[in-house]
Amino acid sequence: MIRLVDTHNHLFVDEFTKSRQALASAVELAVDAGVFQMLICAGDWRSVLRTHTVAALINAGYAAGIHPLSFNPKTYCTEHNLIRDFIDQHLATSTLSAIGEIGLDGTITDKIPMEFQEKVFSDQLKLARDFQLPVSVHVRGAADLVAKHIRRIGIAGGAVHAFNGSLEQAKIFINLGLKLGYGGACTYSGSCRIRKLLSELPKDVLVLETDCPDMPSSIRRAENPEDAHSMPRDLRMYAEVAAELRDVSVEEIAEQTTKNAFGAFPKLQTLGAVKKVP
Numbered sequence: 001m002i003r004l005v006d007t008h009n010h011l012f013v014d015e016f017t018k019s020r021q022a023l024a025s026a027v028e029l030a031v032d033a034g035v036f037q038m039l040i041c042a043g044d045w046r047s048v049l050r051t052h053t054v055a056a057l058i059n060a061g062y063a064a065g066i067h068p069l070s071f072n073p074k075t076y077c078t079e080h081n082l083i084r085d086f087i088d089q090h091l092a093t094s095t096l097s098a099i100g101e102i103g104l105d106g107t108i109t110d111k112i113p114m115e116f117q118e119k120v121f122s123d124q125l126k127l128a129r130d131f132q133l134p135v136s137v138h139v140r141g142a143a144d145l146v147a148k149h150i151r152r153i154g155i156a157g158g159a160v161h162a163f164n165g166s167l168e169q170a171k172i173f174i175n176l177g178l179k180l181g182y183g184g185a186c187t188y189s190g191s192c193r194i195r196k197l198l199s200e201l202p203k204d205v206l207v208l209e210t211d212c213p214d215m216p217s218s219i220r221r222a223e224n225p226e227d228a229h230s231m232p233r234d235l236r237m238y239a240e241v242a243a244e245l246r247d248v249s250v251e252e253i254a255e256q257t258t259k260n261a262f263g264a265f266p267k268l269q270t271l272g273a274v275k276k277v278p
């Protein structure tokens with residue numbers, strides 16, 4: 001049986017938690033497909049609480065933080081303080097393993113100006129630094145700015161989620177001590193740059209992720225073009241695509257990416273296996 005780690009998903013969302021049965025089925029299929037551990041990422045205060053609950057139920061790791069898209073100027077300070085207190089209280093006693101999902105998104109600056117995003121991102125990085133936690137970082141159209149803040153504040157590792165940048169950007173993040181996350185995008189034959197990098201990057205920088213329910217694979221898109229979602233079990237498919245692109249066995253990809261995931265998020269290794277919903 002192979003062991004895979006999903007380094008970034010959103011298993012707390014309604015699609016998976018609308019009923020105990022829905023969650024039980026998603027987790028069971030994932031475990032049966034080889035998913036050994038995962039990092040469930042929140043994006044605001046409310047989702048931190050939901051993520052904590054789901055993670056506790058299945059012995060999964062989780063991440064707390066404020067996503068660039070979730071910035072709300074009215075509640076930001078309160079949310080940030082609540083999350084800080086929450087981490088303080090739960091770090092030692094729960095499966096809290098990282099700060100995430102945090103980052104910068106250059107494509108939403110009409111909704112959330114970059115100056116606000118940078119303020120939120122540096123606050124989240126300082127949380128990571130203060131609690132010595134790795135980060136799960138969202139980077140879209142803002143690689144240089146993300147690298148600048150990480151370099152300025154300093155962090156204890158982690159991963160760039162759904163990496164889709166250039167080789168030069170990959171090198172910058174690798175030099176900052178981050179792994180690079182690959183998932184649904186690598187299943188599209190048209191994703192030439194992503195597939196090329198996935199096939200050529202050093203093996204010790206790659207981690208796998210589903211970002212579920214986001215970033216559906218080409219297969220899920222073909223099944224349901226209007227409303228495609230990814231599932232936790234899709235991680236197995238991504239491992240198979242990565243193995244094919246790198247011309248190695250799926251067992252080898254699983255072993256290497258799991259080792260890398262534990263390197264990026266050490267607490268995930270201490271948790272043992274995800275448990276099926278009791």
Ligand SMILES: [Zn+2]
Pocket residue numbers: 008009010041101161211214
């Ligand atoms: Zn995400």
